[in-house]
Amino acid sequence: MRVSELVRRSGVPLATIKYYVREGLLMPGSPTGARQAEYDDVHVRRIRLIRALTDVVGLSLQRTRDVLALIDRPDPDLFATLGRAVAALPPYETQREDYPRARAALALLGQVYDPRYPAVGQLERALEAAEAIGIPPTPERIAVYGEHARAIAEYDLAHAPEEPANVIEYAVLGTALYEPVLAALRRLAHQDIASRRLASPPRRSAGDPDPSDDERPDPDDDERTRPGADESPGPRAR
Amino acid sequence: MRVSELVRRSGVPLATIKYYVREGLLMPGSPTGARQAEYDDVHVRRIRLIRALTDVVGLSLQRTRDVLALIDRPDPDLFATLGRAVAALPPYETQREDYPRARAALALLGQVYDPRYPAVGQLERALEAAEAIGIPPTPERIAVYGEHARAIAEYDLAHAPEEPANVIEYAVLGTALYEPVLAALRRLAHQDIASRRLASPPRRSAGDPDPSDDERPDPDDDERTRPGADESPGPRAR
DNA sequence: TTGTATTGGATAGTGTAACTATCCATAATG
DNA sequence: CATTATGGATAGTTACACTATCCAATACAA
Numbered sequence: 452m453r454v455s456e457l458v459r460r461s462g463v464p465l466a467t468i469k470y471y472v473r474e475g476l477l478m479p480g481s482p483t484g485a486r487q488a489e490y491d492d493v494h495v496r497r498i499r500l501i502r503a504l505t506d507v508v509g510l511s512l513q514r515t516r517d518v519l520a521l522i523d524r525p526d527p528d529l530f531a532t533l534g535r536a537v538a539a540l541p542p543y544e545t546q547r548e549d550y551p552r553a554r555a556a557l558a559l560l561g562q563v564y565d566p567r568y569p570a571v572g573q574l575e576r577a578l579e580a581a582e583a584i585g586i587p588p589t590p591e592r593i594a595v596y597g598e599h600a601r602a603i604a605e606y607d608l609a610h611a612p613e614e615p616a617n618v619i620e621y622a623v624l625g626t627a628l629y630e631p632v633l634a635a636l637r638r639l640a641h642q643d644i645a646s647r648r649l650a651s652p653p654r655r656s657a658g659d660p661d662p663s664d665d666e667r668p669d670p671d672d673d674e675r676t677r678p679g680a681d682e683s684p685g686p687r688a689r
Numbered sequence: 690m691r692v693s694e695l696v697r698r699s700g701v702p703l704a705t706i707k708y709y710v711r712e713g714l715l716m717p718g719s720p721t722g723a724r725q726a727e728y729d730d731v732h733v734r735r736i737r738l739i740r741a742l743t744d745v746v747g748l749s750l751q752r753t754r755d756v757l758a759l760i761d762r763p764d765p766d767l768f769a770t771l772g773r774a775v776a777a778l779p780p781y782e783t784q785r786e787d788y789p790r791a792r793a794a795l796a797l798l799g800q801v802y803d804p805r806y807p808a809v810g811q812l813e814r815a816l817e818a819a820e821a822i823g824i825p826p827t828p829e830r831i832a833v834y835g836e837h838a839r840a841i842a843e844y845d846l847a848h849a850p851e852e853p854a855n856v857i858e859y860a861v862l863g864t865a866l867y868e869p870v871l872a873a874l875r876r877l878a879h880q881d882i883a884s885r886r887l888a889s890p891p892r893r894s895a896g897d898p899d900p901s902d903d904e905r906p907d908p909d910d911d912e913r914t915r916p917g918a919d920e921s922p923g924p925r926a927r
Numbered sequence: 928t929t930g931t932a933t934t935g936g937a938t939a940g941t942g943t944a945a946c947t948a949t950c951c952a953t954a955a956t957g
Numbered sequence: 958c959a960t961t962a963t964g965g966a967t968a969g970t971t972a973c974a975c976t977a978t979c980c981a982a983t984a985c986a987a
Contacts, residue, residue, distance in 0.1 A: 486963065
């Protein structure tokens with residue numbers, strides 16, 4: 452196919468495609484003559500992948516390129532590759548020599564603590580943040596989160612493809628792309644549970660239609676209960 | 690305390706603090722005279738919160754402001770507030786009328802499907818992305834992820850503070866700030882499981898300094914980091 | 928009291944990231 | 958043969974998150 456077709460199929464503007472090629476994220480088309488090149492499904496898929504990593508996972512183009520490079524030139528050492536892929540994921544932490552909170556958490560979970568794992572630094576940072584804002588990670592909470600995280604990870608690894616060539620891609624992309632899925636499911640579970648539990652009790656004003664009714668969340672339509680209804684609530688300057 | 694003290698205590702440059710005040714993220718100090726103002730722990734904490742939301746959760750200052758506004762002027766309707774907070778979290782999706790993948794997933798999990806929940810759009814987007822790159826969400830996977838996500842969410846809600854004033858803050862910040870924790874734990878579980886399972890193959894030789902390799906985690910070359918044949922009696926064994 | 932430092936407030940400047948637009952010479956297509 | 962599309966290069970744009978400078982008015986220290 453020609454570029455115009457790639458533009459159509461990917462929904463990405465030509466200028467942007469050219470930009471991705473320039474930046475080394477997208478491979479150039481195979482030349483068919485001096486001034487023409489041919490593109491195919493590989494390009495379409497690659498563009499989709501770039502968009503998934505930037506828009507959904509939230510990576511910068513730079514980090515996206517790093518991840519793509521891991522997939523393009525697979526290192527036989529899956530373990531090291533996975534580590535490098537994880538390092539491309541936020542939050543970004545510069546390597547330290549010790550991560551006390553992460554160490555304690557991993558000890559609790561009976562997992563290996565090695566400060567060279569990028570994810571250890573990321574965990575430390577996340578725990579620090581939680582602590583700093585006043586929702587400290589209790590051992591109990593760590594145990595609960597860790598247990599479920601591990602169960603999910605077990606599932607992930609148990610369902611990796613057989614062919615070694617694909618394993619790396621599966622591991623790298625699966626780690627990155629199922630995080631948003633998990634996050635969204637947790638958010639939705641919060642909403643679901645909250646709607647069942649607190650949909651009625653505390654607040655109810657005069658004209659409210661029977662609030663104790665259902666276990667389903669907010670079937671009624673009024674503005675104030677509508678989740679994403681208003682854009683920016685605050686007293687803005689700007 | 691004065692600004693200089695706030696700078697010292699928060700580690701954030703004065704220019705940045707001024708910028709945060711200008712942008713409505715940080716409340717001004719209470720004036721003590723025409724040309725002086727007083728700051729306190731509220732300011733210190735607020736700055737920490739801003740940094741946590743931007744650096745760890747990865748929000749823009751704009752989104753951070755939205756989240757802070759939710760906390761500052763709590764709406765008694767926790768459910769709607771939670772929805773708005775979720776809308777400030779990535780991935781950012783514009784409202785559609787239907788989200789087929791999310792609908793199917795939620796049906797599978799026995800949860801409410803309401804296209805007005807921001808997290809529904811986020812889930813759709815995440816599932817689309819996973820599908821587009823060739824690791825499609827099987828019902829089984831959805832079930833596994835959903836089950837664990839829900840268990841975590843149950844734990845979260847079961848441990849919310851009693852005072853209604855704090856509930857909103859807990860819910861909003863807990864949702865946002867424990868996502869990175871969960872993500873990091875999953876990444877670490879991947880590493881841990883992978884290291885146990887495929888730790889052996891084409892590994893380097895003993896005294897090899899391997900310079901290309903310095904940041905790469907390799908728990909295998911050091912017995913201190915190696916739980917090996919399960920001498921650690923953690924809750925890990927399932 | 929005097930002089931230096933600090934403050935709040937305003938405004939302008941910087942650097943990066945991710946595009947977007949324009950130009951051009953050729954090459955394919957109708 | 959005229960039109961349109963293409964690849965390649967280069968320049969411009971927008972948004973964001975700061976960062977720096979300036980200034981007049983204190984605050985406070987000597």
